Amino acid sequence: MEPEGPSESESSEKSIFFSQQEEEEEEEEEEEEGKEPEETGTVNPLLQPALTGDVEGLQKIFEDPENPHHEQAMQLLLEEDIVGRNLLYAACMAGQSDVIRALAKYGVNLNEKTTRGYTLLHCAAAWGRLETLKALVELDVDIEALNFREERARDVAARYSQTECVEFLDWADARLALKKYIAKVSTAVTDTEKGPGKLFKEDKNTILTACRIKNEWLETHLEASINELSEQKQQLEDIVTPIFTKMATPCQVKSAKSVA
Incomplete structure (x- = not known):
């Protein structure tokens, strides 16, 4: 069943926050999909500004000591429903990217998982919130995190x-693959214990220069295509692989004749 995002026809803001999209994913044949959990207590005071994109209102609660909810702000933000979703998930469902960015400044864990292993990125992906996905990736969330089905957000x-x-x-995965390869190679040539063997100074400089150039390319080509990212990674591999192969190849034992 395709998930539906929050709509104007929702009976209440709280029904959005406590939607059962995740339960629908767990058991697609359940007869009571979409049933809300039993409500208890009052509506979280952070909920309305989170769903409506009222960043200023949220900041006032977190930063104004005179605000009646100031001391409980972080507790209210991290308050979870029955499947382990906090207010950040509500913001994701509503596609409130600016809210996610604002709340991230208060030190929340953007990689926190629900009881079924879903992250904010999984949530935004399921609801089709493209701009929210972009915001989360910009905030360096783990795009490889798996839910209980062993699915990434992409899946x-x-x-x-x-x-x-x-x-x-x-695209984000292709960009990450290049960044991780650059980091792996850089570590291999600067950490002798992790490197494949003895490295000549000239070869080390060649690799480090190539890594620096690729990092600079990443920083200046933020809109590079998947093909371009793959090409850059291949170019670096073409430089690094022969050097690492040479390092890992044991020196041939001189023959008795040559020794004589």
């Missing part, structure tokens, strides 16, 4: 036919 987006989200996460 969840594909399952719900969120095409634009799939395409963006494929």
Whole structure:
């Protein structure tokens, strides 16, 4: 069943926050999909500004000591529903990217998982919130995190036919692959214990220079395509692989004749 985002026809803001999209994913054949959990207590005072994009209102609660909810702000933000979702998930469902960015400044864990292993990125992907996905990736969340189905956010987006989200996460994955390869290579040549063997100074400089150039390329090509990212990674591999292969190859034992 394709998930539906918050709409104006919702009976209340709280029904959005406590939607059962995640339960629908768990058991698609359940007869009571979409049933809300039993409500207890009052509505979280952070909920309305989080859903409406009222960043200023949220900041006032967190930063104004005179605000009646100031001392409980973080507790209210991290308050969870029955499946382990806090207010950040409500913001994701509503597509409030600016709210996510604002709340991230207060030190919340953007990689926190629900009881079924879903992250904010999984949530935004399932609901088709492309701009929210972009905000989360900019905030350096873990795009490789797995839910209880061993799915990444990209897989969840594909399952719900969120095409634009799939395409963006494929791009993010290609960018991450290049960044990780640069970091891996840099570590290998600067850490002798992790390197494949003895490295000549000239070869070390060649690799480090190549890594620096690729990092600079990443910083200046923020809109690079998947193909361009893959090409850059391949170019670095073409430089690094022969050097590492040479390092890992044991020196041949001289023959008795040559020794004589």
